[in-house]
Amino acid sequence: MSLATRAVYPSQPAPLRQHLDALLASAGADLDVPADALVGLVVPDSNRASGGEAAAVAYRLLRGAELDTVLVVSPSHNGAFGRLSICQTDAYHTPLGAVPINDHLRNELCDEDDDIFLDDTGHYHTEGADVQLPFLQTALASDFDAVPIVMGEESPAFCRELGAAVGEVMYGKRAVLIGSCDLVDGEADGFERLRQAVEGFNESELMHLLGSETVRVEGMGALITTLIASRARGATQARVLALTPPDGDAPGTLAVAFWKG
Template sequence: MKQVREPSVAGMFYPSSPSKLREEIQILLDTSKLSENIDNILGIIAPHAGYIYSGKTAAYAYNAIKGKNYNTVIIISPSHREYFAGISIYNGDAYKTPLGEVPINKNISSQLTAGSKIIFEGIQGHRAEHAVEVQIPFLQTVLENFSIVPIVLGDQNRVFVYELANSLSKVVDENTLIVASSDLSHYYSKRTADELDSIVEKHISNFDYDGLQKDLENNKCEACGGGAIVALMRTADLINKRKSKVLHRSDSGDVSGDFSEVVGYLSAAIYN
């Protein structure tokens, strides 16, 4: 029997109506145009809040890959709702959004889990997690004919993140895209958030994932999906794709007008 992961946050983080969802994403893409074309993109970093808050920033990343050809998209996200030791790849057949079903790439999933004690196939982290799900409607809008490998990090310890990157470096090719799903700092004043988030931005711009990992470990900056960002960048380093470009940075106060407690967002492209 086919196992499909049903939408968990449709109607909350993004519209549950297919037509309204398509319309909203198209508006976000139309208002987030890039000034230049970026080729040979291995991965993008995109936020995962409700589209009203982070959708514009995410759209810059998705405009960077719009119309490009990727057979497989590996989505890496943190686990917001449950802790578990290890890294969970969804063990079902598809993820569903209001725009339809996207199949799971079982071949790459099995390659990533083969011989690993910490990367496994399961349902852990996928039941109600939004950080993978909110990326998929954007992907369904800008790409055609692709499968996904949805990965949730139960623990973002350096050992786990680096092993994931080592494994990813052996399975990605020119037709593979990696999406690192992450927001930045949470619930600081706009000024403090800008100070913290600029540290993350600097590390990404300088392609310094080890420095980012250290600053995350030492609480000098924050990113709920910091491990996903580091895993993407280390994978890129291992296959000699060492260029990075921050495309947009914002926070929730830009939309809400409340600057006392904001959440930070960033989008970027990793390429060569």
């Protein structure tokens, strides 16, 4: 594997900010969606810089936007642990500074669903929220708070529960949901079916593809949950912005936007 493929995002503030600014500035602009219509994004989960271009195409849609809260749903990198966890800390720290955690919203989510717990299990890695929050700190024009959620269980039932709960608590708020995942394996036909299922809001087909491993996705729960929650918030449009198959040991990339038409 090449050094470029193995490279990760810079860990120091100035180089990281410069790197993310450059990615956002060079991101394509083939989709024009008002930020206030955007309800959900799917972006690469990995901290490998090779996923940066796909992530930037999605985060470009939030460039200069003012949001109050961002919910980030990520897969567990500790293995399954049978629940959905929201970190217990008061702030999530990145190289670009601290992001406050929305305590009211995370407690509301726990009240909405008995499978959501305040628990640090699955948090504080080099993937998931640790990748997404710096992008948001760079793209958004205002300060914001966050609710990082890790899925220790990705069954269809858990995806539906979390999607419904997120859709409920985000109603009427200046907020967006970020789901992070990586493509692990699959054939060209499978990836095309994945595109069609996502853009058609075909939840059952998406679950079938991922459950049967026709397409293997690390973070399939985050992808399914983002689709369900976005639809619950009134999204009528979806676009796959980037889809790059895996290459050897390097994960493939997926970026999706969900918005109200």
